[in-house]
Amino acid sequence: MRVRSFVPWLLVLTTSLGGVGIGPVLAQAIKEPGWPPPEGAACKPSKADDEEAQTLFKLAVKAEDTSNYTDAIKYYKDAYKRACNRPLLLKNLGRAYEKDAQYAAAVEAYKLYRARGKPTGDELDQLDQKIANLSKKVPGEPTSPAGTDTAPTTTATGTGTAVTTATAEPTATATAAPTTTAAPGGGPGIAPWIVVGAGGALLVVGGIVGLGANKTVSEKQDAFNNAGCNTSVRNRDLCLSLKDDGEAAASTRTVGWVVAGVGAAAVVGGLVWYFTGQKKAEHKTGLQITPGPTFAGLGIAGAF
Secondary structure, eight states: OOGGGGHHHHHHHHHHGGGGTOHHHHHHHOOOTTOSOOOGGGOOOOHHHHHHHHHHHHHHHHHHHTTOHHHHHHHHHHHHHHOTTOTHHHHHHHHHHHHTTOHHHHHHHHHHHHHHHOOOHHHHHHHHHHHHHHHTTSTTOOSSOOSSOSSOOOOOSSOSSSEEEEEOSSSOOOOOOOOOOOOTTOSOTTHHHHHHHHHHHHHHHHHHHHHHHHHHHHHHHHHHHHTTTTTOOTTHHHHHHHHHHHHHHHHHHHHHHHHHHHHHHHHHHHHHHHHHHHHHHSOOOOOOOOOOSSOOEEEEEOOO
């Protein structure tokens, strides 16, 4: 088995050993061959590299969305090795490490993105805060990101935003699909469950009222028929009373069904609100290649 296949497990081991102060030392000592890849003038991905990186990126996103972080980490790293001019992949890599509770590795990935991606403004502030927070979970790690990271700087384009685009051979234009990003730990909160609870209550009450009224309608109808109201007028007062009671019960039944329907709709709506809100709150990435008349490239979108 190749040495590189042991690296994810070794990183997990170093994280678990962090409580006794051994993890950070081993994490610094363990270096995967070929990582990190070169940058700047030494980074010269070919068109084939771009295409393979795009495939690996899609596999990584799919793996991350299904919580298969081991594969997501591998695919993100392999994609960046082939497309070393796209530092935004490092941000995605850091997020995958973070979700997998490999905090030391996540800090290193985010620091490498900070140095090579050169984020600015709010993105830089959020990244520094994230590095600081994660560093607190790693014994022996500084609590704030150093301004002089050991990783060299980059000349790659597309930094400072959630989308990066590079150019290759003249063939077509590549753009990155827009992404929706929510703050870490966001989501719709408890509001959808309030809607679900209220809807459930209406569904139960409406069902009870509707079923009770439906029973009454049946009883009044049977009594109306047994009294011969359809063929005789001898019991005129009784028949009129049964008819009025039946019609009132039918109206109550209608109200009950309407209330139950509203309750059911509220339950469904609340659940849809919650799960779609959760999906938006999590990281979503998109990559789209759009044909054009001038250049070909690869747009990679990501956020945390």
